[in-house]
Amino acid sequence: MMALIIKSWFLIIILTCLVISIKANHLLVDKLRMDFIKLEQKLWSYVQWETFYMQQEDVEFEIVKALYNFDQNMKQMPKDILRGTEPIRNIHAFLFLYSEVLHTENLYEKFRQYQEDQMRVNNIGGFKDDKKRLDPGIETQFILKDILNRNTGANVTVNKVYNLTFGSENMVMEIVDLILNDYYCKGYNQSPQQVFYNLYNVLALNGLKSYIMLQFAYLAQKISDKGGNSTDLSEIARVQFEKRVNETMSVFRGAMEIAPMHYWKCDPKEQIKGKTYEEFTRLLQGHIQNEVDMNNGGTCRESCDSYPTTKNHGCYDGDSKYCREIERCNGQIIKCRFVESHMEICPSQNPLRRYDHIVYESGKTYGEYKTCWKKPVNSWWRWFVHCSYCLCLCDEQGPKSDRYISMRPVLADIKNNRVVTGIKFTKHNRILHLQIQEGKLMPYGYIDNTTVRWAPVDNYKITDPDVYNEIDYFTLTYENRSMALDDIELEKHNSILTGVRFQFINGKLRLQVHYSTFDWETGRLSPEQGTYIYQKLGGRKEIDLSKVDVPTKSPKNHQSQMNVNDDSYIKFTNTAFELDAAQTTVPFLDMQPVTNEPAVPLMGAGIYYKNLENYGGYIAPKIMTYDYSQLILVRFPRIDVKGSVREIDVAPN
Known part of the structure; x- marks a missing residue:
């Protein structure tokens, strides 16, 4: 009767331990560690009592059942946890660490199978024994032999992993060197903080699995009376575990606090239009126009610079080659100036350009010289008035000019x-358009990578009915x-990025981000609390693009x-007259x-500008991955002699 009461008490304690809710948000692996520490203390207390009242096999099975139930929570960790270590696969120390981690994984899978076998032979947890009943004692001996092996056991492997990380190899410093040396151009698809976060999860889970197996081994030895010093060995393992955990948490939390959460893309090895880059076309474009055609009266009394903004009023000399063969500007004519009276124009075969180059009588050439059938363009005198051909800019909307930006909200499937x-x-x-990649948010800040897709x-x-300028x-x-170069980062850790859009605010296109609050432990979003925010004070310094060439002409061996x-903006404009005849936007x-691999939630997004000197450069989006640094514990949750868990230090959320 006493044994039944104590057994029931034990089961209640175990179940309570497994569902303890930790008020502060922590990484899942840290929460699992804390939960196991509490479970471990209960298990040792149970062993001290139950060995007086129950058979060895029954006590051992109750331990296995408790660990099996705990292992169901362990399965919340991603199965492909090593997938996130791709950026550091070539680091020397990691090559050795990887094999040790895999060894621990294989050993733990064997231990997991052992637990399932024990549940099966006892017909517990939905398992049905269709095979001959196995002797639990024999199976326990086999698994203990593997766990406690002096050459390949759990304690040996976890110490090798720790030494590779913090010892003479000092893998952490190798990662720092990796991040400081042109990291963004290596194509790793992870923010620097994510590199540390993913490795922390690997190390923490590896250490926890090893510790669980060791504590089980010492508990089993204690039950069988074959390990007279198993209690002491358990305490030694706990002290060593505490030391490893404290250093790992301290180093990785510090590294993650200073490592950038931003991720952006360097230039690709080869630029391919429509794949790696696009362009607005014929927004402002170099155009030659005679003064006589830029006013209602058809006069030539003014100079070219008297026409800051005008339009084409016809073609005075309708029989000339210029009027018959050179493309007109049917929009605004802007910022005219006089260069020389006589020139030859090389009309372009590229429909996005008017001219390939312009050659003036003096030999001055605007644009890249090519062999072509040139068209002579000559200013003329009318009585005592000079009718000059002016070099201007043309702002003409039409089927050849792609200059439209979507303003519709782009929201994830909240x-x-x-x-x-x-x-x-x-x-x-x-x-x-701004296009988003989306994925299903899971508990503890994970993304179900099987759900990731481009929405x-x-x-x-623009010609559809009910589609309107400055609305759609x-x-x-x-x-x-003008477009502001803004970074928008969410300040609260219970907020997460759920959408983006462009809006025209105070004379500039601005990125806005939509965020929603969520529950850390369940991963559930609160869609009714979603809202848009933007950077209100940015975009006051214009970046000078007055004398730049086509971006794809930049040297291939140099990165933009x-x-x-900070606080800057750009104006989409034309390339330099001298370099490109002002033909390209x-x-x-x-x-x-711009994504993280594996996918993670985001805390922000931004628009930035990159270029090489004298080249027009690129506008591009960037992302800010979720900041996990403040969720790592500050120190190991220790257990005092009374068995209660001491207060755990956490940073405020």
Whole structure:
């Protein structure tokens, strides 16, 4: 009767231990560690009592059952946890560490199978024994032999992993060197903080699995009376575990606090239009126009610079080759100036350009010289008045000019608990869209990577009915062509990125991000609390693009440099007259997807500018991965002699 009462008491304690709710948010692996420490203390207390009242096999089975129940929580950790270590696979120390971690994984899987076998032979937990009943004692001997092996056992392996991480190899410093040396151009698809976070999970889970197996081994020895010093060995293991955990938490929390959460893409090895980059076309373009055609009276009394803004009023000399063969500007004519009276124009075969180059009588050449059938363009005198051909800019909307940006909200499927995990530019139906990658948010900040997908962009055209400028899309013009370079980072750890959009605010296109609050332990979003925010004070310093060439002409062996000037903005404009005859709209648009691999939730997004000196560069999106650094414990939760867990230090959320 006494044995039954104590057994019932034990089961209640075990179940209570497994469902303890920790008020502060912690990483799942840290919570599992704390839960096991509490379970471990209960198990040792149970062994001290039950060996007086129950058979050895029964006590051993109750221990196994408790560990089996705990292991169901362990299965919340990602199965492919090593997938996140891709960026450090070539680090020397990791090559050795990887094999040791795999060894622990294999040993723990064998231990897990042992637990399931014990449940099966006792017909517990839904297992049905269709095989001959196994002797639990024999199976226990086999698993203990593997766990306590002096060459390959759990304690040996976990110490090797620890020494490879913090010992003479000092893998942590190798990772720091990796991040400091052109990290973003290596194509790792992880923010620097994520590199440390993913490795921390691997090390913490490896240490916990080893510790669970060791404590089971010492408990089993205590029950069998074959381990007279098993209690002492258990305490030694606990002290060593505490030392490893404390250093791991301290080092990785510190590293994650200073490692950037931002992730962006360097230039690809080869630029391919439509795949790696896109461009706005014919927004502002070099154009030659005679003064006589830029005013209602058809006069030539003014100079070229008297026409800051005008339009084409016809073609005075309708029989000339210029009027018959050179493309007109049917939009605004802007910022005219006089260069020379006589020139030859090389009309372009590229429909996105008017001219390939312009050669003036003096030999001055605007644009890249090519062999072509040149068209002579000569200013003329009318009585005592000189009718000059002016060099201007043309702002002409039409089928050749793609200059549209979607302003529609781009939201993840919040109702199905999906969040934004990546972002990229996409051009569809001549409209530039922000496209999001989304995935289902799981408990403890994980993403179900089987659900990750690129959400399709809205399929609409600017000519569709019920589609309106400045509501559904924005049209770039000479007057309105500025984009703020903003970083928007969420400040609260219970908020997560669920959408993006562009809005035209105070004369500039601005990125806005949509966020939703969520529950850390369940992963459930609160869609009714979602809202948009943007950077209100940024975008006051214009980046100079007055004398730049086509971005794809930049040297292939040089990477564009990110502009780190805070509070800045760019104006989409033309390339330099001297370099490209002002025929191309810059900056270009970097179309490379910006994601984390494996996918993680995001705490922010941004728009930045990168270029090489004298080249037009690229506008591109970037992401800020979720900040896990504040969720790592500060120190190991110790157990005092009375068996109660001491207060755990955590940073405020």
